Amino acid sequence: MKQTLLSLSNLSKQFSGKTVxxxxxxxxxxxxxxxxxxxxxxxxxxxxxxxxxxxHPDKGSITLAGQDLTHTTPENRPLNTVFQHYALFPHMSVFxxxxxxxxxxxxxxxxxxxxVEDVLAMVQLQDFxxxxxxxxxxxxxxxxxxxxxxxxxxxxxxxxxxxxxxxxKLRRTMQVELKRLQRELGITFVFVTHDQEEALSMSDxxxxxxxxxxxxxxxxxxxxxxxxxxxxxxxxxETNFFPGTVDSVHDGSITVDVFGLKRTLRRPDFxxxxxxxxxxxxxxxxxxxLDPADEHGVAGKIVERNYKGSTLDSVIHLTxxxxxxxxxxxxxxxxxxxxxxxxxxxVSWVDGWExxxxxxxxxxxxxxEFPADA
Amino acid sequence: MHSVMQQPFKTAVLILVWGWLLFLVxxxxxxxxxxxxxxxxxxxxxxxxxxxxxxxxxFDPLYLEVFLHSLYMAAMTTLVCLLIGYPFAWALxxxxxxxxxxxxxxxxxxxxxxxxxxxxxxxxxLATNGLLxxxxxxxxxxxxxxxxxxxxxxxxxxLVYLLLPFMILPLYSVFEDLRQELLLASHDLGAGRLSTFIxxxxxxxxxxxxxxxxxxxxxxxxxxxxxxxxxxSRNLLVGNVIKNQFLDARNWPFGAAASIVLxxxxxxxxxxxxxxxxxxxxxxxx
Numbered sequence: 001m002k003q004t005l006l007s008l009s010n011l012s013k014q015f016s017g018k019t020v021x022x023x024x025x026x027x028x029x030x031x032x033x034x035x036x037x038x039x040x041x042x043x044x045x046x047x048x049x050x051x052x053x054x055x056h057p058d059k060g061s062i063t064l065a066g067q068d069l070t071h072t073t074p075e076n077r078p079l080n081t082v083f084q085h086y087a088l089f090p091h092m093s094v095f096x097x098x099x100x101x102x103x104x105x106x107x108x109x110x111x112x113x114x115x116v117e118d119v120l121a122m123v124q125l126q127d128f129x130x131x132x133x134x135x136x137x138x139x140x141x142x143x144x145x146x147x148x149x150x151x152x153x154x155x156x157x158x159x160x161x162x163x164x165x166x167x168x169k170l171r172r173t174m175q176v177e178l179k180r181l182q183r184e185l186g187i188t189f190v191f192v193t194h195d196q197e198e199a200l201s202m203s204d205x206x207x208x209x210x211x212x213x214x215x216x217x218x219x220x221x222x223x224x225x226x227x228x229x230x231x232x233x234x235x236x237x238e239t240n241f242f243p244g245t246v247d248s249v250h251d252g253s254i255t256v257d258v259f260g261l262k263r264t265l266r267r268p269d270f271x272x273x274x275x276x277x278x279x280x281x282x283x284x285x286x287x288x289x290l291d292p293a294d295e296h297g298v299a300g301k302i303v304e305r306n307y308k309g310s311t312l313d314s315v316i317h318l319t320x321x322x323x324x325x326x327x328x329x330x331x332x333x334x335x336x337x338x339x340x341x342x343x344x345x346x347v348s349w350v351d352g353w354e355x356x357x358x359x360x361x362x363x364x365x366x367x368x369e370f371p372a373d374a
Numbered sequence: 375m376h377s378v379m380q381q382p383f384k385t386a387v388l389i390l391v392w393g394w395l396l397f398l399v400x401x402x403x404x405x406x407x408x409x410x411x412x413x414x415x416x417x418x419x420x421x422x423x424x425x426x427x428x429x430x431x432x433f434d435p436l437y438l439e440v441f442l443h444s445l446y447m448a449a450m451t452t453l454v455c456l457l458i459g460y461p462f463a464w465a466l467x468x469x470x471x472x473x474x475x476x477x478x479x480x481x482x483x484x485x486x487x488x489x490x491x492x493x494x495x496x497x498x499x500l501a502t503n504g505l506l507x508x509x510x511x512x513x514x515x516x517x518x519x520x521x522x523x524x525x526x527x528x529x530x531x532x533l534v535y536l537l538l539p540f541m542i543l544p545l546y547s548v549f550e551d552l553r554q555e556l557l558l559a560s561h562d563l564g565a566g567r568l569s570t571f572i573x574x575x576x577x578x579x580x581x582x583x584x585x586x587x588x589x590x591x592x593x594x595x596x597x598x599x600x601x602x603x604x605x606x607s608r609n610l611l612v613g614n615v616i617k618n619q620f621l622d623a624r625n626w627p628f629g630a631a632a633s634i635v636l637x638x639x640x641x642x643x644x645x646x647x648x649x650x651x652x653x654x655x656x657x658x659x660x
Binding site: 054073074075080081084085088089100104149152 | 561563565
């Protein structure tokens, strides 16, 4: 069992009357890679700045391994930050940038040299020590920023959307490299991103944030497959929401009416009663597109097909107008697989792959308000 | 096609620029260099033979003293401007955008009045029966008027007053470019306020400091009308010497030589400024 390293309790922060964080509790475990995920304005960056000490909370406390840090200045916190735009000192060489933190600790010269060289070797920049930051590529600058932060051997590394300025391919490489570094160093990483794919692929645990509140805290798999609410379901990945009505409740299962189809589904954790409305959530890869002659499934027609290499993505309009996204693995041996545009089909899913959520009273944000995940 | 259509316009602009530089900058400067190596002639201003007497005269103890005193006053002016301008520019970069515009506007408004007129206004304030003395006496701080006018201090006050905006504006520009993230990074890496100031803020604002020094130090040596109005006969600037050589003493070679020394000093400072900027990299960061 991992121990708690950083403990945030009841953290609140307002900026000119606007509540950014509202009584947030979070326990960060020693050695884990934890990601704060949410749309812009959800409070993830503020949370990171509170941990770094750049802002101070209006209420609540921050404790690192039993030591109260709430009012400690950034320079006295045993944690370091990798900034979104790297924030390398432009007037210093790569070596001096990395050595800066150790010089501030007044370490002996020999030790500084040794540690800087070691960490530069670790990020494969040993040959660039005398370059200035502006002579480096974006990915190299990124690695200097990481080296500069980890050379101090912090207990915790805070990373503020560190990959957002990189192009797609480089980002993939850096994701792998960051994971490797984290494993090798054994430092706890707190990673901020608005990119759900990045969050899922890198993290041990994901914290989904919205309006300064934790929506869900869990492993990437839990967050993706068993979203705690509609927000998480919408924000993490693509989801089809089918309206369902509870027809009858049994011991371990319930029968739900979805588009006139009666399906017996696993009974959810939340209380259900007959006649209750609920959401049946299905990821595009859970959807099966069937022949129109099939007796199971809901009738619709194909309106869009996108060949993605490993998958074939379709948009299907059901007869009542509901749009369904389906993503199927390519199967060349299946002659029925390739439907043409406009062709009638039936839509179904594999039993047990659905996820049920109760109707929510609060008005939902529309998906357009989320920033596009670049 | 496109470039051919633009060719006549491009040529015209280039001719204009180069013509301007050639006839209004290069040729006059060449004339000054020429004058500096000729011989003084009371009747025709200049005559042959060519010699370096004018430059030798610059090292005459009498003139050397004037030069050094001028340099001292200009340096003091620059220092005072820097001490006021640096924190001012820093604070200016920190206030809200709206207030920044107002403050910069206020900084520029005095330029709309001729500097000669403003120097006379300063004279009225500093005079024995001027505003400052009257004010100090009326609040009982002093019993009799202070001798403010016709002192070295008055010249420096005048120069600071005229030149302060030239220090503030380049400093403001470097402080505007100073990314807050860099200061946060410095703190994050364990540096306190003083260390951050020494290791990050000062080096990154150095190009602005040098630009400000350039814009203040050199004009401060040349603004001859300030000592004329505020300084009396003992507090001369290089500018006064040059003016006197051309208009009163009729020693053109000497005046020209003094101008060239000033110009070369300026070129040297500009070179140093460029070097410091290059050290920070073309774009100054990511």
